[in-house]
Amino acid sequence: xxxxxxxxxxxGGLQSPRSPSSQPPFLSVSVTDPAKMGNGVQAYISYKVxxxxxxxxxxxxxxxVIRRYTDFVWLRDCLFKKYKGIFIPPLxxxxxxxxxxxxxxxxxxxxxxxxxxVNRIALHHELQKSEDLRTFLQADxxxxxxxxxxxxxxxxxxxxxxxxxFRDVQSKVSDVVLGxxxxxxxxxxxxxxxxxxxxxxxxxxxxxxxxxxxxxxxxRELGQSLADFGKAIKLLGACEGDAxxxxxxxxxxxxxxxxxxxxxxxxNLLMNFEEPLKDYVRAVQSIKGTxxxxxxxxxxxxxxxxxxxxxxxxxxxxxxxxxERMLDAEHEYEELKAEGEEATRRFETIVRLMNEEIVRFQxxxxxxxxxxxxxxxxxxARLANGIADAWRSLIPKxxxxxxx
Amino acid sequence: xxxxxQGFEEAQLYASREEMESxxxxxxxxxxxxxxxxxxxxxxxxxNGDGSQHHHPLSSSLPFAEIPTxxxxxxxxxxxxxxxxxxxxxxxxxxxxYADAVFRSFDGDHGKQxxxxxxxxxxxxxxxxxxxxxxxxxxxxxxDLKNSLVPGGNTFVTYLITTWTNLPEFNGTEFSVxxxxxxxxxxxxxxxxxxxxxxxxxxxxxxxxESQVMQKQEFVDQRRMALEKYLRKLAAHPVIRRSEELxxxxxVQGKLPLMxxxxxxxxxxxxxxxxxxxxxxxxxxxxxxxxxxxxxxAKGGRDLLRIFKELRQSVTNDWGETKPPVVEEDKxxxxxxxxxxxxxxxxxxxxxxxxxxxxxxxxxxxxxGQLGLAFVKLTKFESEEAMxxxxxxxxxxxxxxxxxxxxxxxxxxxxxxxxxRHLDKLHEYLGVxxxxxxxxxxxxxxxxxxxxxxxELSNLNSxxxxxxxxxxxxxxxxxxxxxxxxxxxxTMRVTDEAKNCAVREYERIKENNKNELDRLDKExxxxxxxxxxxxxxxxxxxxxxxxxxxxxxxxxxxxxAKSC
Numbered sequence: 001x002x003x004x005x006x007x008x009x010x011x012g013g014l015q016s017p018r019s020p021s022s023q024p025p026f027l028s029v030s031v032t033d034p035a036k037m038g039n040g041v042q043a044y045i046s047y048k049v050x051x052x053x054x055x056x057x058x059x060x061x062x063x064x065v066i067r068r069y070t071d072f073v074w075l076r077d078c079l080f081k082k083y084k085g086i087f088i089p090p091l092x093x094x095x096x097x098x099x100x101x102x103x104x105x106x107x108x109x110x111x112x113x114x115x116x117x118v119n120r121i122a123l124h125h126e127l128q129k130s131e132d133l134r135t136f137l138q139a140d141x142x143x144x145x146x147x148x149x150x151x152x153x154x155x156x157x158x159x160x161x162x163x164x165x166f167r168d169v170q171s172k173v174s175d176v177v178l179g180x181x182x183x184x185x186x187x188x189x190x191x192x193x194x195x196x197x198x199x200x201x202x203x204x205x206x207x208x209x210x211x212x213x214x215x216x217x218x219x220r221e222l223g224q225s226l227a228d229f230g231k232a233i234k235l236l237g238a239c240e241g242d243a244x245x246x247x248x249x250x251x252x253x254x255x256x257x258x259x260x261x262x263x264x265x266x267x268n269l270l271m272n273f274e275e276p277l278k279d280y281v282r283a284v285q286s287i288k289g290t291x292x293x294x295x296x297x298x299x300x301x302x303x304x305x306x307x308x309x310x311x312x313x314x315x316x317x318x319x320x321x322x323x324e325r326m327l328d329a330e331h332e333y334e335e336l337k338a339e340g341e342e343a344t345r346r347f348e349t350i351v352r353l354m355n356e357e358i359v360r361f362q363x364x365x366x367x368x369x370x371x372x373x374x375x376x377x378x379x380x381a382r383l384a385n386g387i388a389d390a391w392r393s394l395i396p397k398x399x400x401x402x403x404x
Numbered sequence: 405x406x407x408x409x410q411g412f413e414e415a416q417l418y419a420s421r422e423e424m425e426s427x428x429x430x431x432x433x434x435x436x437x438x439x440x441x442x443x444x445x446x447x448x449x450x451x452n453g454d455g456s457q458h459h460h461p462l463s464s465s466l467p468f469a470e471i472p473t474x475x476x477x478x479x480x481x482x483x484x485x486x487x488x489x490x491x492x493x494x495x496x497x498x499x500x501x502y503a504d505a506v507f508r509s510f511d512g513d514h515g516k517q518x519x520x521x522x523x524x525x526x527x528x529x530x531x532x533x534x535x536x537x538x539x540x541x542x543x544x545x546x547x548d549l550k551n552s553l554v555p556g557g558n559t560f561v562t563y564l565i566t567t568w569t570n571l572p573e574f575n576g577t578e579f580s581v582x583x584x585x586x587x588x589x590x591x592x593x594x595x596x597x598x599x600x601x602x603x604x605x606x607x608x609x610x611x612x613x614e615s616q617v618m619q620k621q622e623f624v625d626q627r628r629m630a631l632e633k634y635l636r637k638l639a640a641h642p643v644i645r646r647s648e649e650l651x652x653x654x655x656v657q658g659k660l661p662l663m664x665x666x667x668x669x670x671x672x673x674x675x676x677x678x679x680x681x682x683x684x685x686x687x688x689x690x691x692x693x694x695x696x697x698x699x700x701x702a703k704g705g706r707d708l709l710r711i712f713k714e715l716r717q718s719v720t721n722d723w724g725e726t727k728p729p730v731v732e733e734d735k736x737x738x739x740x741x742x743x744x745x746x747x748x749x750x751x752x753x754x755x756x757x758x759x760x761x762x763x764x765x766x767x768x769x770x771x772x773g774q775l776g777l778a779f780v781k782l783t784k785f786e787s788e789e790a791m792x793x794x795x796x797x798x799x800x801x802x803x804x805x806x807x808x809x810x811x812x813x814x815x816x817x818x819x820x821x822x823x824x825r826h827l828d829k830l831h832e833y834l835g836v837x838x839x840x841x842x843x844x845x846x847x848x849x850x851x852x853x854x855x856x857x858x859x860e861l862s863n864l865n866s867x868x869x870x871x872x873x874x875x876x877x878x879x880x881x882x883x884x885x886x887x888x889x890x891x892x893x894x895t896m897r898v899t900d901e902a903k904n905c906a907v908r909e910y911e912r913i914k915e916n917n918k919n920e921l922d923r924l925d926k927e928x929x930x931x932x933x934x935x936x937x938x939x940x941x942x943x944x945x946x947x948x949x950x951x952x953x954x955x956x957x958x959x960x961x962x963x964x965a966k967s968c
Binding site: 193194197200201204205207208210211212214215218219221222224225226228229231232233235236238239240243244247248251358359362363365366367369370371373374375376377378380381384385387388391392394395398399401402 | 743746747750751753754756757758760761763764765767768771772774775778779781782785789791792794795797798801802804805808812928929932933936937939940941943944945947948950951954955957958961962963964965
C-alpha cells in the first residue's frame with residue numbers, strides 16, 4: 001500500500017479567514033484496502049478513500065469513505081467537462097479479461113493507479129477546488145450513488161463521441177502534415193508542433209511500455225527456469241552421492257533461492273517501472289482528449305463568428321427595409337454576440353490553461369520518470385548483487401568439496 | 405543537449421539484433437561480440453553421440469558466439485591483478501570493453517581449452533608430457549571415378565586431418581592425411597570390434613540426406629566440426645589413443661588400409677570356412693576351425709546360425725526354468741549399472757532444464773536490449789522536440805537508462821555464451837552414457853556367447869553318452885556308432901576350446917568395463933566439478949558487472965527518490 005503524503009504545490013490551497021493561518025492548507029488523500037464486494041457477475045472491488053485536510057469546506061481533519069471504480073470514473077468525467085484545458089489525470093483502464101479482474105496483482109496495480117489519480121487532483125491548484133472532488137471525497141454512499149446515476153445519460157459523453165473527436169483531431173493533424181488545409185482549424189504553428197509531439201510521444205511511450213511489460217515476464221520466466229534447474233540438479237546430486245552429490249545439492253539450493261529473488265524483482269519492476277510508464281501513456285492519451293476539447297471550442301467559436309457575420313448582414317438588410325422583424329433580429333443579434341464572446345472566452349481560457357498545463361505536465365513527468373528510472377536501476381542492482389553474492393558464496397565450498 | 409545526437413542511430417521501430425550490435429554507446433568501446441558463424445547444433449533432439457554437434461533450439465535465430473579464450477587471463481587462475489589478491493572474490497576488473505569481459509571456465513586441473521582451431525590438451529594424469537593433437541580442416545570435393553555408374557556422379561568430400569604428437573608409435577611429430585566420412589565410419593566400426601567393453605566415444609551420425617544438401621557449405625562445416633570433436637575425444641581416451649587403428653587412420657597416406665568390418669560373411673565369399681562347422685549343422689568336416697572367432701560378436705551373413713543359437717539361449721535364459729550355466733554375478737557391477745541408469749535419467753532431465761535456462765537468459769537479454777533501444781529512440785525524440793528544460797533533463801536520465809539497458813543486454817549475451825559452454829558438459833556426458841551402454845552390451849553379448857557354448861557342450865555330452873550307452877549294448881561294437889562318437893568327441897573338443905576362448909573374452913571385457921568405470925568416475929568427478937565451478941564463477945562475474953552498471957544509474961537518479 002503506497003500512501004503518499006505530499007505537500008501541496010506552491011500557490012495551491014484555499015485561504016479561509018476563519019481557519020488559523022499558522023498551518024498551511026493541505027489536502028492529502030490515499031486509496032487503500034481493496035475489498036471484494038458482492039458475488040458472481042455483480043461482484044466488484046471497493047476501496048477505502050482516506051482524506052486528511054484542513055480545507056474549510058471539508059469535514060476534517062480526517063474522513064474515510066468507501067468508493068468503487070465507477071465512482072472514480074464519474075469524478076474524472078465531471079472534471080473533464082468542467083475544467084476544459086486542464087490535463088485531467090488519467091485513470092486505469094476497465095479490465096476486459098474476466099479472470100484477471102480479481103487477481104491480487106491486478107487489484108494492487110489498480111489501487112496504485114487510483115491513488116495516483118486522486119492525489120494528482122488534490123495537488124492541482126485548480127482541480128483541488130472542485131466541488132465534485134469534495135463530493136467524491138466526503139459524500140456518503142447514497143449521495144454518491146445518486147450523483148453517479150444522475151450524470152449518466154444526458155451529460156455523460158459517450159465513448160463513441162470521444163472517439164469521433166479523437167479521429168477528427170487526428171485527421172486534422174495529418175491533414176496539416178500532408179498540407180491539406182481544412183477551413184475550421186487553428187493555424188498556430190506552435191500548437192501544431194505540440195499536437196504532433198503529443199501524438200508521436202504516445203507511440204514511443206507505448207513501445208517502451210510494451211518492452212517493460214515483457215521484461216517483467218522475462219524475469220518471471222528466468223525465475224521459473226532457475227527453480228526447475230535447481231530441482232533437476234538436486235536430483236542428479238542425489239544420484240551421485242559423495243562430494244559431487246553435495247556440490248550439486250548446494251548449487252541446486254542456491255538456484256532455487258535465486259528463483260525467489262527473481263520473482264520478487266519481477267513484481268517490483270511491474271509496480272515501480274512498468275506501471276509508471278503505463279501511467280505516462282494514459283496521461284498522454286488524456287491530453288489528446290483536451291486537444292479535442294480545444295478543437296471543439298475553436299470550431300464553436302468560428303461557427304458562431306460565421307453565424308454572427310451572417311446575422312449582421314441580415315440585420316443590416318432589415319434595417320434598410322425597416323422591417324418589423326428588425327427588433328427581433330437585433331435582439332437575436334445581441335444574443336448571438338454574447339454567445340460569441342462567451343465562446344471566444346471559453347476558447348481563450350482553454351488556450352491559456354493548456355499553456356500552463358504543458359509546463360506543469362513536463363515537470364511532473366520528469367519527476368515521475370526520474371523516480372521510475374531510479375527504482376528500475378535500484379531493483380536491477382539489488383537483484384544483480386543478490387545473484388553475485390549467492391554464487392560467490394558457493395565458490396569456496398566447491399573448492400573444498402572438489403579436493404576432498 | 406538537444407543537439408547531442410551523435411550517439412544515436414536512425415532506428416526502425418523494432419530493434420533487430422544487428423541494430424543492437426552496431427549501437428554506438430558513447431562511453432563504451434563499441435566492440436562487437438565475436439563473430440558467430442559457429443552455431444552449436446545437435447542432430448537429434450535427445451541425447452546423441454557426443455561426436456555429433458549439440459543443437460540448441462535457439463541456434464537458428466541467435467547463434468551463440470564462440471568466445472575465444474586462449475589469450476584471456478582468467479582472473480581466478482592466473483596471477484592476480486595489482487589491486488586484488490587471487491582469493492578475494494570481489495568485483496572483477498573493468499576490462500576496456502564489455503566484449504572482452506570473458507570468464508574462462510574453470511576446468512579443474514586440466515585447463516582444457518577449446519579453440520577455434522587446433523588444439524585440445526590431453527588430460528591423462530599419468531603422463532602430462534605426451535600429447536596428441538588433431539585438427540580437421542579444409543573440406544574439398546572429390547570424385548570416386550572407379551565405382552560410379554553415372555559419369556561424374558559419385559562426389560564426396562574429403563577433410564584434411566592434421567596430427568601433432570610426440571607419442572613414440574607414430575613415426576613423426578606432425579603429419580596430415582585426407583580422409584572421407586566413410587573412412588571415419590570404418591575406423592569407428594573397427595574400434596568397436598577391437599575394444600569391446602570400452603567406453604568408446606560415438607562417431608558423428610551418418611546423416612543420410614540428399615546429395616544437394618551434402619555439398620552445402622553449412623552441412624560440410626558442421627560435419628567438419630563434428631569430426632574434429634570426435635577425433636579429439638578418441639585422442640583423449642587413454643587406451644584408444646594408443647590403438648593401431650587410430651594410428652593407421654591418422655598417419656597412413658592414401659586409401660585407408662583398414663578392413664571395413666570383421667564380418668565373416670565376406671570371408672564366406674572367399675570360400676573359406678572358419679567357424680566351427682558344428683555350430684553350423686550336423687555334418688563334420690575337418691575344417692580349419694578357429695575357435696578365436698567366437699571372440700568376435702556374431703554378425704550377419706555366416707554368423708546367422710550362431711545368432712539363432714545365441715538368441716535361443718537368451719530366450720532360455722529369460723524364460724527357462726533352469727538357471728543359465730554362467731550368470732552375471734558381479735554384484736558390484738550390477739549396482740553400478742543401476743546407479744548409472746539413474747544417473748542417465750537425471751542427467752537427461754537436467755540437460756533439458758539447462759536448455760530452458762539458457763533460453764530464459766537469452767530472452768531476458770534480448771528484451772533488455774529492445775527496451776534500451778526503445779528508450780534511445782524516445783530520448784532522441786524528446787531531445788529534438790524539447791521545448792522545456794524539464795524535457796532535456798528527462799532525456800538525459802532516459803539516455804542513462806537506455807545505454808545501461810543495452811550494456812546489460814550485451815552482458816547477458818556474453819554470459820549466455822559462456823553458460824552454454826559450461827553446461828555443454830551435460831550434453832557431452834549424455835553421449836558418454838551411450839558409449840557406456842554400448843560397452844555393457846558388449847559384455848552381455850560376450851556372456852551370451854559363453855552361455856550358448858556351454859549349452860552346446862552339455863548337449864554334445866548327453867548325445868555322446870546316449871550313443872555310448874546304445875553302442876555298448878551291441879555285441880562286437882557298432883562301427884558306425886563308434887565313428888559317430890569319435891566325431892562328436894572331436895566336436896566337443898573344439899567347442900570346448902571355443903568356450904574357453906569365449907570365457908577369456910568375457911573376462912577381458914569385464915575387466916575393460918571395470919577399468920573404464922573407474923576412469924569414468926574419476927573423469928566425471930573432475931569434469932563436473934569443473935563445470936559447476938565454471939558455471940558459478942561465470943554467473944557471479946557477470947552479475948557483478950551488471951550490478952555495477954545499474955548502481956551507477958541508481959546513484960545518478962537518486963535525487964528523485966529524495967524528493968518524494
